[in-house]
Amino acid sequence: MDDRRARAEAIEDFAATLRELRNAVGNPPFREMSGRSGAISHTTLHEATKGNRLPSWETTVEFVKACDADPAAYREHWERANRVVRSASAGEPSEPASEGPAGRPAEEAGAAADPRASQLTLASQALRSASDDVPAPHPASPGGAGPLPLPGSPGGEGRVRSARAAMFVAAGAVVVAVAAVLVVVVLDRGSTTGGAGLDPTGGPSAAALSPADCPVRSTNPPWAPPLHPGDAAVFIEDVTLPDCTRVAAGKTMTKVWRLKNAGTVPWTGYSLRRLDFAQQADQCQTISDVPIKDTPPGETVDIETVVTTPRKPGLCYVRFKMVDASGAILFPGSRPINFQIIVDAP
Numbered sequence: 385m386d387d388r389r390a391r392a393e394a395i396e397d398f399a400a401t402l403r404e405l406r407n408a409v410g411n412p413p414f415r416e417m418s419g420r421s422g423a424i425s426h427t428t429l430h431e432a433t434k435g436n437r438l439p440s441w442e443t444t445v446e447f448v449k450a451c452d453a454d455p456a457a458y459r460e461h462w463e464r465a466n467r468v469v470r471s472a473s474a475g476e477p478s479e480p481a482s483e484g485p486a487g488r489p490a491e492e493a494g495a496a497a498d499p500r501a502s503q504l505t506l507a508s509q510a511l512r513s514a515s516d517d518v519p520a521p522h523p524a525s526p527g528g529a530g531p532l533p534l535p536g537s538p539g540g541e542g543r544v545r546s547a548r549a550a551m552f553v554a555a556g557a558v559v560v561a562v563a564a565v566l567v568v569v570v571l572d573r574g575s576t577t578g579g580a581g582l583d584p585t586g587g588p589s590a591a592a593l594s595p596a597d598c599p600v601r602s603t604n605p606p607w608a609p610p611l612h613p614g615d616a617a618v619f620i621e622d623v624t625l626p627d628c629t630r631v632a633a634g635k636t637m638t639k640v641w642r643l644k645n646a647g648t649v650p651w652t653g654y655s656l657r658r659l660d661f662a663q664q665a666d667q668c669q670t671i672s673d674v675p676i677k678d679t680p681p682g683e684t685v686d687i688e689t690v691v692t693t694p695r696k697p698g699l700c701y702v703r704f705k706m707v708d709a710s711g712a713i714l715f716p717g718s719r720p721i722n723f724q725i726i727v728d729a730p
Contacts, residue, residue, distance in 0.1 A: 391472035392435075394465040399435035401461060401606050401716075402447055406433065407659050408705045408713050408720075409451045417450035438462075438469045452712055454611070461606055593699045595726045598628040600701050608717035615714060616647030617706060619721065620684060625691070630726045634695045639670075639723050640688040651679040653709030656687060656721060658702065668693055668700040668725070676706070693727045700725045 406412065414426035421429075424446040432439035432447055439447070444462050445455040593600065610616065623640035631637065645651050656674040663669055669692040679685040693700060703720035705713055 387472040391469050394468035394472075395438045396435040397606055398438060398462060398465040399433050401458070401608075402439075402444075403433045404605055405448065405451050405453060405713070405716065408657070408707075408716075409453075409711070410657075411659075412450075417447070420450040421446040438465055441466075452710070453716070454712075457608055457611070457716060461608065593701055595628075595699050598699055598701075598724055598726055600699075600722075600724055602703075602719050602722070604719060605717055608715075610647070611708065611712055611714045611716070612649045614648040616645075617715060617718070618644045618646040620644055622723070623686060624688075625723055625725055627724050628726055630728050631693050631700075633693055633697055633727050633730045636690060636692045638688050639691050640686050641721060641723075642684055642686050643676075643721075644684045645679045645681050648681050650681060651676060651685070653678075654714065655707055656689075656704035657707045657711070658704050659720060660702065666694050666696050666698070668702055668723075668727075670702065673707075674704065691723070691725075693725070695730070697727050697729045700727050 406417075414430045417429050418424060418426040424443060428439075428443055429447055429450070431437075432443055441459075441462055444458060448455045448458055620642040623642050625631075625637065625639045654676040656676065658670060658672045658674075660667065670689050674687060674689040676687050677685050691702075701722065701724045703722045705720050706715055708714055
């Protein structure tokens with residue numbers, strides 16, 4: 385049980401890293417990312433963020449490149465997760481290797497346009513896995529349980545019947561699972577992607593948060609090196625609008641953060657890029673990229689942006705990531721810079 389939990393946690397942890405990276409560059413559609421890559425399907429890219437299985441390193445490379453980031457920065461994290469998965473799964477492959485036309489996995493070639501059709505694919509994979517677990521009357525693969533005796537050999541008839549019975553039981557269970565998936569797909573038509581309270585990347589949505597949630601406690605992302613070796617940033621304080629400040633609806637004010645260049649790399653052309661793009665009417669409105677004054681190492685800088693609160697009361701929670709002049713994320717292993725204010729009725 386512990387091994388399965390460790391495997392699941394390692395896979396979800398890496399999927400969360402990919403979701404954070406995609407979110408940090410504006411949450412581009414998976415079809416657009418596939419077009420940028422030219423080497424992998426949008427369904428495979430989408431699957432990499434779900435946390436169902438660890439993507440291959442090749443898939444990870446194409447995903448990271450489609451987000452204009454450096455795959456080398458994610459290699460150590462992927463290898464760490466892969467070691468956990470391999471150890472817990474005793475060599476079970478983490479991702480199907482074969483792909484069909486246009487880079488789509490063969491089992492996805494006939495999938496419906498609805499992304500939830502992938503659940504049916506997973507059910508079919510389970511059926512295939514169940515049949516694969518039954519030893520065939522041929523030499524076993526290295527590490528297998530050995531060849532299954534032929535019916536005429538001593539004890540062979542009983543083992544064949546037992547193996548076939550096990551396969552039929554597994555197949556029946558999968559048929560039930562497929563039927564359940566079909567029911568879920570029918571009942572869930574028209575629901576929002578990600579489910580209630582979640583945005584497509586798995587984080588809290590604006591609708592899911594209320595003033596009672598303030599301050600929102602964000603978790604640390606997996607460790608990752610800075611984009612530029614020697615670069616470092618330290619948050620000093622909220623100069624204006626500290627967390628959970630109450631502001632009337634429909635007001636405009638200035639938010640100011642104070643940061644320190646704690647590394648050895650001069651900050652030139654840096655900015656804060658808003659993560660939740662595009663902005664909705666019930667969210668606080670800001671510019672998408674907040675410029676940062678050029679800051680030499682060792683100096684502090686005040687970063688300010690104009691904020692307009694929505695007309696609807698609630699909790700306004702907005703996150704930003706530091707990017708360089710090319711738009712690349714500078715500190716993928718750091719939590720986003722945010723502001724969170726309580727919007728009261730006017």
